[in-house]
Structure formats: structure tokens, C-alpha cells
Amino acid sequence: MKAVIIEDEKPAARRLSRMLNEFGIEPIAMLHSVEESINWFLNNEHPDLLFLDIQLSDGLSFEIFEEVDIKSAIIFTTAYDEYALKAFKLNSIDYLLKPIDNDELENAINQFKALQSNKSNNLFNMEQIQQLIAPIKKNHKTRFTVKIGPHLKIISVDDIECFYSENKATNIFTNNNRTYLIEDTLEQLEDKLQSTTFFRVNRQHFININAIKDIISYSNSRLKVVLNSYKDSEIIVSRERVKDFKTWIDN
DSSP: OOEEEEOSOHHHHHHHHHHHHHTTOOOSEEEOSHHHHHHHHHHSOOOSEEEEESEETTEETHHHHHHOOOOSEEEEEEOOOHHHHHHHHHTTOEEEESSOOHHHHHHHHHHHHHHTTOGGGGOOOHHHHHHHHGGGOOOOOOEEEEEETTEEEEEEGGGEEEEEEETTEEEEEETTSOEEEESOOHHHHHHHSOTTTEEEOSSSEEEEGGGEEEEEEETTTEEEEEESSOOSSOEEEOGGGHHHHHHHHHO
């Protein structure tokens, strides 16, 4: 069985590849973007099975189908919520919710094998799936509006070094050494910020990868992060987040 993985998070792609190896499946390619995938499918024989992430670094993976008539059966790997998963089920599409569970992966592979004898069961309406997914596509914030006296100021996320919590309030710290109060909690920001750019390193800090000046080994297997301008308090990556933090900066 030939398989291809399309996943923009390279550590996640490598992990899925290792899991597939345990089932005797060695992916013939690991692709990481819409553009790369289109070029590959236009110039290579299509695999039996395609593991497809929805949100890629340069757009939605559905854009691939606009350029290429994919002949492979598809198993989606997704972090979308339950509403979207129901959409997949209604259209006879299998899915794996990230982080991928080994037993669920085995079940999906077995289901694919069972359906191979009836090719029509692998067919689906991609246009209909796109319509079902559209209402829940995440739009990450690109700017914040803060109030300064009677004035409103617009702050681009590109100018934000970090968000931090202090005295039950959330603040923005910008690269020009200014601090602004916002209404969002750090928990709420987790759903609003682009995960490839911002990471919550502990209960108090959400940092911008582009603002990192230095990373230093710290006690108890933790890490200390130094930003370009922020000096209000030490930023320590909590021990339980160190592994995910390393994966984040390695993407």
C-alpha cells in the first residue's frame, strides 16, 4: 500500500510516518504545503491512501483539489471541533483527530482496506465538504484595539512581543516597550492567535516567536526565554510545556 502525508507541521508528519511504519506502511512522500502538494501530484503516480491535514502553511488543503484530480482515498487529520467531524461522517469520510491515537489510526487503515473492494464508497463531494467546513474556519486575529483615555489605538500582532497576565488582568507588551491592557484572557487568546507565531509558555506568558532573543537551560528541566525588549519578569517555560515548546520553535 502506497501512502502520502500532507501535513505542514513537520514533527507531526514525522510522528505519523513512524506510526504508519508500525503497520507496514512506508509513506512515499511527506508534503508540507498546498503548492508543494500540487506540484507533487502533477508529476507523480497518486498513492492508494492520502493522509491530509486541512489547514496548511499556505492555505487550505482543499485548494489542492482545485488544481489536481486526486485519485487517492483520503483520511483527514484534523484539529477541528466536533461539528466538523460530524460533517466528515455524514459524507463517508474518515478522519483522525490530532494528536493521532494509535488505535484510531489502525481502525482507519482497516476501514480503508475494507472499502477497497467497493471503490464507490471512497467517493465524496469535496464541494459539499468545503461548505460544511466554511462556517468554522478559524480567522486568527491580526490586530488588537486598545483604549487609551478617550482614544482607540490599533496594534498589529506583528508589533507584539508577548501577552502577560498580572493581577488577574491581561496585558500586551509591544516591541517599542509599551504596555496596554486588553479584555481577553490568556485562555481566550489561545483560540485567537496564530499558533505558529504565538505560544503559551506558562500560565502568565504568551510569546511571539519573532521576539525571542535567547533561550537558556533552567532548573528542573525547564527553559528560560529572553525577549528583545520585555524585562518585567522572567519568562520560564513550564516543565510540562517544554516538549511542545521545542516542537514549536523547530517548525
